[in-house]
Amino acid sequence: MRRLALVAALAWRDLVHEARLFACTATGFAAVLAPLLVLFALKHGVIEGLRETLVQNPRARMVVNTANRGFDQQFLATLAARPDVAFVVPRTRTLNAEARFERPDRAGTVFRAELLATAAGDPLLGAAPAPGPRGIVASASLAARLELAPGMEVTLRAPRGAGASREVLELAMTVASIAPPSAFDRDGAFVALPVLALVDDFTDGLVAPGAEPQDVSAARVFAGFRAHARRLEDVVAIDHALRRGGVDVDTRAGEIAGLLELDRNLGLLFAVIAGLGGAGYLVSLAVGLYANVERKRRDFALMRLIGLSGRDLLLLPAIQATCIAQAGSALAVAVALAVTRVVNAVAAEAASADARAVCILDPAHAAAACAATLAGAILAAAFAGARAARIEPAEGIRDE
Amino acid sequence: MHSAPALLLERVERAHASGSGRFLLEVDAFAVRRGEAVALTGPSGTGKSTMLDLLALASRPTSAGRFVLATREGGEVDVAAAWDAGDLDLLTATRAVHVGYVLQQGGLLPFLTLRENMRLAQRVGGRGDLARIEELARRLGIDGLLDRKPATLSVGQRQRAAIARALAHGPEIVLADEPTASVHPALADTVLALLVEQVRAADAALVIATHDPERAARHGIEICAAILATDGTARSRFSRPAGAAP
Numbered sequence: 001m002r003r004l005a006l007v008a009a010l011a012w013r014d015l016v017h018e019a020r021l022f023a024c025t026a027t028g029f030a031a032v033l034a035p036l037l038v039l040f041a042l043k044h045g046v047i048e049g050l051r052e053t054l055v056q057n058p059r060a061r062m063v064v065n066t067a068n069r070g071f072d073q074q075f076l077a078t079l080a081a082r083p084d085v086a087f088v089v090p091r092t093r094t095l096n097a098e099a100r101f102e103r104p105d106r107a108g109t110v111f112r113a114e115l116l117a118t119a120a121g122d123p124l125l126g127a128a129p130a131p132g133p134r135g136i137v138a139s140a141s142l143a144a145r146l147e148l149a150p151g152m153e154v155t156l157r158a159p160r161g162a163g164a165s166r167e168v169l170e171l172a173m174t175v176a177s178i179a180p181p182s183a184f185d186r187d188g189a190f191v192a193l194p195v196l197a198l199v200d201d202f203t204d205g206l207v208a209p210g211a212e213p214q215d216v217s218a219a220r221v222f223a224g225f226r227a228h229a230r231r232l233e234d235v236v237a238i239d240h241a242l243r244r245g246g247v248d249v250d251t252r253a254g255e256i257a258g259l260l261e262l263d264r265n266l267g268l269l270f271a272v273i274a275g276l277g278g279a280g281y282l283v284s285l286a287v288g289l290y291a292n293v294e295r296k297r298r299d300f301a302l303m304r305l306i307g308l309s310g311r312d313l314l315l316l317p318a319i320q321a322t323c324i325a326q327a328g329s330a331l332a333v334a335v336a337l338a339v340t341r342v343v344n345a346v347a348a349e350a351a352s353a354d355a356r357a358v359c360i361l362d363p364a365h366a367a368a369a370c371a372a373t374l375a376g377a378i379l380a381a382a383f384a385g386a387r388a389a390r391i392e393p394a395e396g397i398r399d400e
Numbered sequence: 401m402h403s404a405p406a407l408l409l410e411r412v413e414r415a416h417a418s419g420s421g422r423f424l425l426e427v428d429a430f431a432v433r434r435g436e437a438v439a440l441t442g443p444s445g446t447g448k449s450t451m452l453d454l455l456a457l458a459s460r461p462t463s464a465g466r467f468v469l470a471t472r473e474g475g476e477v478d479v480a481a482a483w484d485a486g487d488l489d490l491l492t493a494t495r496a497v498h499v500g501y502v503l504q505q506g507g508l509l510p511f512l513t514l515r516e517n518m519r520l521a522q523r524v525g526g527r528g529d530l531a532r533i534e535e536l537a538r539r540l541g542i543d544g545l546l547d548r549k550p551a552t553l554s555v556g557q558r559q560r561a562a563i564a565r566a567l568a569h570g571p572e573i574v575l576a577d578e579p580t581a582s583v584h585p586a587l588a589d590t591v592l593a594l595l596v597e598q599v600r601a602a603d604a605a606l607v608i609a610t611h612d613p614e615r616a617a618r619h620g621i622e623i624c625a626a627i628l629a630t631d632g633t634a635r636s637r638f639s640r641p642a643g644a645a646p
Binding site for chain 1: 521
């Protein structure tokens, strides 16, 4: 331990003695590392951001059939059983799937909204629980119009007929939650399937006003469905499978295929640049430290002669390399952070107000870069030190 | 009673590549006691430095019949066996404690002050003695320079500092390779006189290499000249058997 302290002190004194050279070496390392860090920050900000936006937007994974047809529950169950399908819920005929909503405490202010069936695990609703038979999840725009908040009472009305034969189905509902804005961009209300089925049946004249939501019978046939793919990549396959089966669907398959390809190509591009840059960085680190040891060959030989062991001389360049690497990566992180800030400021000026940062220096990435630098530096220094430690003490002490 | 020679070599050889090709240094018998001062002389390339490096345990003998270092406390280090066994740690530790080496130049680490250079030799040799540093510096006339780095000193001052560094940890064997070659001739006598005086005061054995036997002799250093092979092969020999010592 005392020996380590002695060697560490020697290593440090040597660095301080050549402070300018120390600064140059550290700056040289920083000059290579800083652009790599900015590159990683850009990749993280742009590519991951783009990908996250797509992956996290549940509507991007949505598969909806276009024409109203008859789908029995066997078909829907088969669709739901596909491993690449995360969620399926039936739809009723579009014309029957709407209702008017009114707050009991604000009689007269009525808004028309589309009804959408939902169930547990609906990707559109995210973490919000599915509404019960007397609950609704209001879309963000409907909630804004009626100034709804979770727990409020709201009246659902569905009319049928006209003039004297006009009848209204009226259900007292409770607002279970408000859907995220990404779930549905028009006025809409997510309800349990029995509610949607009841409104459908009432509009068709199959049940009387005053009927209550009932469990859906197994024989019921639905006009359509809303499905969600498990992953973005799955949308294309589901789209093709349904079309082959004669079901016209509306998806973002084309857009997704393009984006996935762009993502793949950009990812490859970044991997190549980062790989080349990273390898170049480690090589520059290694030769820089190796040259340092070669230059000090005479001092090393003298230390061997005075009686420092080969182990000590293995340690000394490693300690110096640690100092240089730490100083270099600290400088690189500082420069990269500054550049990141400038890039984001420029990008924010060019883009809309809610644009996300395009250049994000993840602390984990910075830490990984510092750790890689440290490991590379110690490895290179140990390699160089091993050479210095192996020479006989008598070598290198004379100028001949 | 005669103490054992500080260094005793018998049938030690070291082959090395010199400018003109392979060269063989043979030491059939060589002994030096504490209190003795010996100068190795001979034309360049006859192995004076190689001999010093062998004595400093800094260079591996090609073969060694007997090579023993006797310490002041009466201990013995079998150097030949240590080289054979590859026990570099033992050789390094022995060198650190018992050997002081003055180089022709550059015997000081440039990043340490003179005092720190001497402290390093003491710490590595396991002997912390700040008073000895002051005392050595005073005797060598560099006591005002202890807190300066080597680069700020004259060649003569540096050489005196190198002597102080080699003596700082109180070694019983002091080696010096052309200690006056890089200093001004007028200063050479002063440096050599200081070296001999300090080694005597420390009761150590002194072996120097020099191309100037007259000057060495003037300072009471016994001359041991290289014997060159007469058969035309590149060989030389140093001989100073233990029995020949006064």
